Amino acid sequence: MTSSIFMHPATMFIIGALLLPLANKLKIQKIWLVLIPLIAFIQIHYLPESFGRVEWLGFDLQFGRVDQLTIVFLHVFTLMALIGSIFGLHVKESGQHISAWLYVAGSLGTTLAGDYLTVFIFWELMAFASVFLVWYRRRTKSIEAGFRYILVHTTGGLILLGGIFLHYQNGHDLSFVAISPDTATLAQYFIMVGFMLNAAVPPIHAWLPDAYPEATVIGAVFMCAFTTKTAVYVLARGFAGFEALMILGAIMTLYGVFYAVIENDARRILAYHIVSQVGYMVCGIGIGTEMAINGAASHAYAHILYKALLFMGVGSVLEMTGRSKLSELGGLYKYMPFTMICTIIGGIAISGFPLTSGFISKSMIIAAAGEEHQIIIMLMLALAAVGTFLSVGIKLPYFIFFGPNDCGLKPKEAYWNMKVGMVMASFMCIFLGVFPDYLYNMLPYAVHWHPYTAHHLAETFYLLGFTGFAFYLMSKYLRPHDVSNLDVDWFYRRGAGWFMWLARHPVSATNEWVSNVYRNVGLRFTMAAAKALSWFDWEGIDWALDGSARGVVKGGDQVRQFQTGKLQHYIGAAVALLFIVLIVVVLI
Amino acid sequence: MIVNFLTYLRERPVFLKWFLVSILAFSVVYDLFVDRQHAEFWGGHLVGFWAVFGFVGCLAMIVFCKGLSHVWLEKDKDYYDK
Numbered sequence: 001m002t003s004s005i006f007m008h009p010a011t012m013f014i015i016g017a018l019l020l021p022l023a024n025k026l027k028i029q030k031i032w033l034v035l036i037p038l039i040a041f042i043q044i045h046y047l048p049e050s051f052g053r054v055e056w057l058g059f060d061l062q063f064g065r066v067d068q069l070t071i072v073f074l075h076v077f078t079l080m081a082l083i084g085s086i087f088g089l090h091v092k093e094s095g096q097h098i099s100a101w102l103y104v105a106g107s108l109g110t111t112l113a114g115d116y117l118t119v120f121i122f123w124e125l126m127a128f129a130s131v132f133l134v135w136y137r138r139r140t141k142s143i144e145a146g147f148r149y150i151l152v153h154t155t156g157g158l159i160l161l162g163g164i165f166l167h168y169q170n171g172h173d174l175s176f177v178a179i180s181p182d183t184a185t186l187a188q189y190f191i192m193v194g195f196m197l198n199a200a201v202p203p204i205h206a207w208l209p210d211a212y213p214e215a216t217v218i219g220a221v222f223m224c225a226f227t228t229k230t231a232v233y234v235l236a237r238g239f240a241g242f243e244a245l246m247i248l249g250a251i252m253t254l255y256g257v258f259y260a261v262i263e264n265d266a267r268r269i270l271a272y273h274i275v276s277q278v279g280y281m282v283c284g285i286g287i288g289t290e291m292a293i294n295g296a297a298s299h300a301y302a303h304i305l306y307k308a309l310l311f312m313g314v315g316s317v318l319e320m321t322g323r324s325k326l327s328e329l330g331g332l333y334k335y336m337p338f339t340m341i342c343t344i345i346g347g348i349a350i351s352g353f354p355l356t357s358g359f360i361s362k363s364m365i366i367a368a369a370g371e372e373h374q375i376i377i378m379l380m381l382a383l384a385a386v387g388t389f390l391s392v393g394i395k396l397p398y399f400i401f402f403g404p405n406d407c408g409l410k411p412k413e414a415y416w417n418m419k420v421g422m423v424m425a426s427f428m429c430i431f432l433g434v435f436p437d438y439l440y441n442m443l444p445y446a447v448h449w450h451p452y453t454a455h456h457l458a459e460t461f462y463l464l465g466f467t468g469f470a471f472y473l474m475s476k477y478l479r480p481h482d483v484s485n486l487d488v489d490w491f492y493r494r495g496a497g498w499f500m501w502l503a504r505h506p507v508s509a510t511n512e513w514v515s516n517v518y519r520n521v522g523l524r525f526t527m528a529a530a531k532a533l534s535w536f537d538w539e540g541i542d543w544a545l546d547g548s549a550r551g552v553v554k555g556g557d558q559v560r561q562f563q564t565g566k567l568q569h570y571i572g573a574a575v576a577l578l579f580i581v582l583i584v585v586v587l588i
Numbered sequence: 589m590i591v592n593f594l595t596y597l598r599e600r601p602v603f604l605k606w607f608l609v610s611i612l613a614f615s616v617v618y619d620l621f622v623d624r625q626h627a628e629f630w631g632g633h634l635v636g637f638w639a640v641f642g643f644v645g646c647l648a649m650i651v652f653c654k655g656l657s658h659v660w661l662e663k664d665k666d667y668y669d670k
Contacts, residue, residue: 261649261650261653341590370629379641383641386645386646390646402598455624457622458638461615462619463638466612466640466642466646467642467643467646470642470646472605472608474650477654478654481662484662493668494668
């Protein structure tokens with residue numbers, strides 16, 4: 001058992017995180033930050049199929065279950081932890097790194113878990129570690145967004161836990177295996193909703209674009225990779241083939257991209273765009289064929305890298321200029337050309353340009369929808385791809401680095417470690433596009449799909465080229481404005497306001513009124529009642545007691561009349577009484 | 589170097605326009621020579637289907653989203669603080 005604890009890659013990150021303050025004190029924090037994720041990245045290649053089985057309070061727990069679906073996620077999670085940690089090397093504050101690593105540990109633990117209870121434990125670790133990545137930004141808005149984030153995730157966690165309890169009650173089995181849509185009951189749907197909240201499926205998605213743009217620079221880089229993709233993994237593991245997921249996923253792709261078109265804050269655009277991209281994966285899981293699951297897994301892999309790259313690019317701009325709103329940026333290509341190139345690589349990869357990772361993964365899901373004759377779903381996904389190129393591929397880099405007007409800032413280029421992080425992610429985006437087999441060989445099922453066919457290339461050229469043309473014509477109308485857009489978080493943000501209003505006004509007023517009524521009426525009534533009782537006490541109880549006492553005294557006085565004190569009278573009376581008794585006894 | 593090159597390009601919008609047009613022309617010409625046996629549905633068999641889809645889809649999306657934002661979703665930055 002002891003050895004299997006150390007075999008678990010999450011242990012590596014937890015111990016690494018706990019020792020970080022020491023490493024900081026010894027001035028080896030930077031080495032430590034590279035070393036631990038690197039060891040974990042190597043370690044996952046040597047994991048046995050099953051380890052860490054524990055029996056606890058009668059439950060069979062399994063901390064390690066490794067198969068083809070697990071390995072592709074473990075691979076990208078540990079790689080991302082390495083890239084993210086390198087990107088954050090310049091941050092001296094250990095706290096941010098500690099929360100990031102505990103968050104990674106939660107994600108790895110969930111991915112490796114073989115039973116629902118272990119899933120739940122690591123699931124909660126993820127939520128509670130990641131909220132600190134928002135709070136560490138220390139702005140009032142971040143603190144508030146962090147509280148909303150943790151409240152929403154706690155609610156999702158409770159729904160998941162409720163589902164797990166019901167599931168256990170039905171079968172007394174907690175093992176985390178695929179669920180068939182035909183046998184799913186309320187318990188399984190509760191679990192699915194818990195998972196869907198973390199996958200940011202509308203209408204329970206608003207926590208994501210609310211919290212991620214308020215996170216720290218490195219916090220957002222980590223957050224964009226782990227929460228939603230862990231949720232994609234658990235959905236793929238448990239709920240492949242659920243038609244609801246296919247439909248919701250297709251809606252997600254469009255929902256996220258619509259907001260990405262209108263938003264102004266660069267990191268909020270990217271956050272909304274996560275909703276869109278995760279939609280492809282959720283849709284693939286819902287389709288449920290081997291090709292679709294492969295597509296979902298490969299898209300998760302590719303997406304983590306290019307979305308992190310985009311968050312790194314935009315994060316570098318934020319770090320160097322203190323700004324992230326498109327309306328306040330422009331013309332930065334002169335000062336941050338390196339960041340610009342990396343951001344554009346991320347942008348073209350996410351848009352699915354040939355020779356980038358998006359091309360080889362996204363197309364697999366769209367084609368899987370086509371093969372299942374889900375034409376409407378397929379067209380929705382294709383339209384979302386158009387919106388992706390429009391919002392993240394062109395609009396975002398254009399308004400930050402070029403734009404109609406120069407923002408007048410002259411920032412320095414990003415720090416060296418940020419550049420290394422961006423280069424690593426850029427390299428992977430292009431490497432996967434050029435050598436797709438590297439990724440395809442890791443996928444859960446054998447891949448029979450060739451992305452580079454003439455037909456598919458023609459389709460891509462058209463979609464990208466004519467989207468670019470439309471942007472060229474409409475760029476005037478796309479100019480960002482500094483506003484915030486409503487989303488379903490309105491319900492709980494306004495709802496909380498109303499709740500506070502209710503508490504402050506009607507509830508508080510009623511409370512005041514009741515106090516007044518008590519003071520004026522209740523108190524007098526109580527005093528009157530006390531007086532009445534006091535009167536009763538005096539006149540009733542005391543009279544009775546005093547009366548009986550007087551009676552006793554009077555009786556005593558009368559009895560005293562008989563007592564003469566002379567002995568011969570007493571003896572005479574006793575003899576007379578005895579005589580009377582004898583007569584009575586004899587006669588009867 | 590790249591900065592100078594980009595500045596040079598930015599000063600020549602007409603060249604950029606023709607560059608874009610040539611890319612579009614290339615995609616149309618390329619499409620004419622493509623084998624359409626593996627198309628997933630009827631649209632894939634038409635020349636230029638995805639071009640129209642991309643162009644119209646993109647325009648419609650801009651009009652729809654920007655319009656919706658303008659008439660309904662757009663609020664002041666401190667909307668929730670009021």
